[in-house]
Amino acid sequence: MKIAMDVMGGDKAPGEIVKGALLAAEKFTDMEFILVGYENVLSSYQFPANVSCRYCTQMMAMDESVESLRQKRDSSIWVATELVKRGEADAVISAGSTGAQMASALLILGRIRGISRPAIGFMMPTVAGMRLILDGGANAEVEPEQLYQFAAMGEVYMKSVYHVESPRIGLLSNGTEAHKGSATVCAAHEMIAAGPFHFIGNLEGRDIPFGEYDVLVCDGFTGNVVLKLSEGLSKMILSLIKEALSSNLRSKLGAALILPSLNGMKQKMDYKEHGGAPLLGVKGLSIVCHGSSDAKAIYNAVIRARECYENDFVGKLSQMDLPAPTQP
Amino acid sequence: MKIAMDVMGGDKAPGEIVKGALLAAEKFTDMEFILVGYENVLSSYQFPANVSCRYCTQMMAMDESVESLRQKRDSSIWVATELVKRGEADAVISAGSTGAQMASALLILGRIRGISRPAIGFMMPTVAGMRLILDGGANAEVEPEQLYQFAAMGEVYMKSVYHVESPRIGLLSNGTEAHKGSATVCAAHEMIAAGPFHFIGNLEGRDIPFGEYDVLVCDGFTGNVVLKLSEGLSKMILSLIKEALSSNLRSKLGAALILPSLNGMKQKMDYKEHGGAPLLGVKGLSIVCHGSSDAKAIYNAVIRARECYENDFVGKLSQMDLPAPTQP
Numbered sequence: 001m002k003i004a005m006d007v008m009g010g011d012k013a014p015g016e017i018v019k020g021a022l023l024a025a026e027k028f029t030d031m032e033f034i035l036v037g038y039e040n041v042l043s044s045y046q047f048p049a050n051v052s053c054r055y056c057t058q059m060m061a062m063d064e065s066v067e068s069l070r071q072k073r074d075s076s077i078w079v080a081t082e083l084v085k086r087g088e089a090d091a092v093i094s095a096g097s098t099g100a101q102m103a104s105a106l107l108i109l110g111r112i113r114g115i116s117r118p119a120i121g122f123m124m125p126t127v128a129g130m131r132l133i134l135d136g137g138a139n140a141e142v143e144p145e146q147l148y149q150f151a152a153m154g155e156v157y158m159k160s161v162y163h164v165e166s167p168r169i170g171l172l173s174n175g176t177e178a179h180k181g182s183a184t185v186c187a188a189h190e191m192i193a194a195g196p197f198h199f200i201g202n203l204e205g206r207d208i209p210f211g212e213y214d215v216l217v218c219d220g221f222t223g224n225v226v227l228k229l230s231e232g233l234s235k236m237i238l239s240l241i242k243e244a245l246s247s248n249l250r251s252k253l254g255a256a257l258i259l260p261s262l263n264g265m266k267q268k269m270d271y272k273e274h275g276g277a278p279l280l281g282v283k284g285l286s287i288v289c290h291g292s293s294d295a296k297a298i299y300n301a302v303i304r305a306r307e308c309y310e311n312d313f314v315g316k317l318s319q320m321d322l323p324a325p326t327q328p
Numbered sequence: 329m330k331i332a333m334d335v336m337g338g339d340k341a342p343g344e345i346v347k348g349a350l351l352a353a354e355k356f357t358d359m360e361f362i363l364v365g366y367e368n369v370l371s372s373y374q375f376p377a378n379v380s381c382r383y384c385t386q387m388m389a390m391d392e393s394v395e396s397l398r399q400k401r402d403s404s405i406w407v408a409t410e411l412v413k414r415g416e417a418d419a420v421i422s423a424g425s426t427g428a429q430m431a432s433a434l435l436i437l438g439r440i441r442g443i444s445r446p447a448i449g450f451m452m453p454t455v456a457g458m459r460l461i462l463d464g465g466a467n468a469e470v471e472p473e474q475l476y477q478f479a480a481m482g483e484v485y486m487k488s489v490y491h492v493e494s495p496r497i498g499l500l501s502n503g504t505e506a507h508k509g510s511a512t513v514c515a516a517h518e519m520i521a522a523g524p525f526h527f528i529g530n531l532e533g534r535d536i537p538f539g540e541y542d543v544l545v546c547d548g549f550t551g552n553v554v555l556k557l558s559e560g561l562s563k564m565i566l567s568l569i570k571e572a573l574s575s576n577l578r579s580k581l582g583a584a585l586i587l588p589s590l591n592g593m594k595q596k597m598d599y600k601e602h603g604g605a606p607l608l609g610v611k612g613l614s615i616v617c618h619g620s621s622d623a624k625a626i627y628n629a630v631i632r633a634r635e636c637y638e639n640d641f642v643g644k645l646s647q648m649d650l651p652a653p654t655q656p
Contacts, residue, residue, distance in 0.1 A: 185549070
């Protein structure tokens with residue numbers, strides 16, 4: 001498998017991105033890595049045999065408007081995505097602007113038949129294991145039909161990549177009853193319920209961490225708030241624990257004893273540990289990473305890309321035969 | 329101050345509601361409590377001098393459609409809200425159906441001039457103290473003008489009840505840049521930025537637990553997900569800690585030492601500790617409680633009602649002179 005790595009995108013680019021790629025290259029000697037970035041950045045490194053470079057002269061800044069992508073056909077994300085389109089790479093990985101990555105994927109790779117908008121499929125740590133939440137932030141506004149398509153893509157993803165036989169699909173709402181939610185969510189509820197899914201109905205915010213579902217469908221605005229709130233809250237609680245543990249001598253003594261157990265828990269709750277999120281619905285693998293990704297996160301994104309590739313996720317999604325939703 | 333207590337509403341009604349009212353009646357001997365409920369429920373109690381009963385013959389079930397309120401003019405929430413309208417009580421408290429409580433407040437008390445939709449103002453525990461999030465779930469869909477009104481009501485609330493001189497107003501979105509979010513959120517951003525506020529711009533999910541704001545404005549769908557996810561996630565993390573602490577003898581020993589410190593932390597993170605949420609925008613005090621409220625939560629809701637009453641929150645909100653928002 002060959003990975004095109006956008007070395008210029010992300011808050012910690014290029015250093016941590018290159019470092020993550022090198023970690024992965026060392027671990028997976030059967031894989032090849034094409035680092036896409038500026039010559040003056042990449043020429044200072046010594047690379048092993050399974051790492052090559054593809055120089056480019058432009059990049060998309062994190063907060064740059066997607067419109068400027070038109071004038072940046074030699075930007076790292078564009079060039080890396082083109083490598084996938086031409087079959088020179090099997091996946092592109094980027095921690096840069098999500099908007100630019102999504103636009104590149106749409107314009108270069110194109111949408112899968114029957115899918116009107118791609119979605120970010122985020123794997124969320126829960127007490128019951130990793131669960132898929134989509135959309136994780138690609139579409140701030142959605143139509144009911146799109147939520148129906150997210151359900152379908154999520155089902156294929158959990159079936160093909162995580163080998164869940166009959167994925168339980170939940171719809172995020174502000175109440176468990178079918179009539180709860182915005183007009184869009186209510187209409188989506190009817191469509192998904194009438195569709196060919198193992199639909200378990202509406203789920204509420206409090207259900208998310210307990211993982212009694214396989215796929216949680218929501219719009220990208222809410223999905224983004226869910227992911228970032230989970231990240232912020234677990235960070236905050238861990239810092240409160242630290243504070244409580246150093247509040248007096250007795251606690252400090254206790255803390256020294258429980259440290260190993262707590263570190264195991266911290267790892268479970270570290271959202272960065274869990275790597276990138278594929279863009280579901282485009283004709284090729286494009287893995288979206290957190291803007292603040294470090295080498296470890298990039299390494300984990302490689303593992304995610306590999307899982308998708310080995311299980312032919314894009315192929316299976318392309319063959320999906322989804323009936324048109326019943327209009328409520 | 330007189331409180332009309334809806335004894336029939338809530339998962340733990342009537343037992344825990346009556347118990348909570350009695351706790352408050354014992355603590356606040358200068359207050360009066362009117363318990364509104366079925367005669368066969370209330371007649372079995374012995375009440376102190378500052379607690380009286382008002383019998384009714386109907387109630388609204390938790391999942392009952394708001395439409396049936398028309399046929400239930402002798403339901404506990406309707407009767408309790410009428411007591412406020414007639415000046416026989418200064419606030420109504422309920423843990424019953426939020427929809428029924430909101431409809432009763434709108435129909436009986438009416439909206440404050442300039443406010444098109446009332447919002448639930450939820451106090452959220454953060455590391456920096458309690459912060460106001462609105463809407464906490466009254467409106468699954470909103471217009472930009474309504475988010476602008478939420479900002480205005482939130483400002484008056486934090487000024488008058490919490491004595492914050494110049495409340496920092498944040499808008500929840502899926503990115504910090506002004507152009508991030510749904511079309512509604514983007515339009516609201518422009519309106520609030522042009523309004524008479526101390527506006528600190530968009531906030532993301534990860535910012536919520538750190539409390540670098542006084543008021544966080546969002547639609548009721550997202551607000552509801554935020555509150556319930558925070559509740560679920562802190563519950564989940566605390567159970568993970570417990571599990572980690574009992575995983576081996578060394579941890580158990582450490583756990584015994586740190587227990588007192590951890591309990592203090594647990595209290596900080598317990599969303600039930602923090603009582604009810606006022607319905608902002610109606611001409612009277614109506615305090616919404618969590619459906620699962622126990623006696624302690626009801627007691628805390630009384631404290632919240634008292635704070636609002638003593639600081640004449642509704643009076644100040646009625647006098648608010650809010651300029652019409654600039655249309656983007």
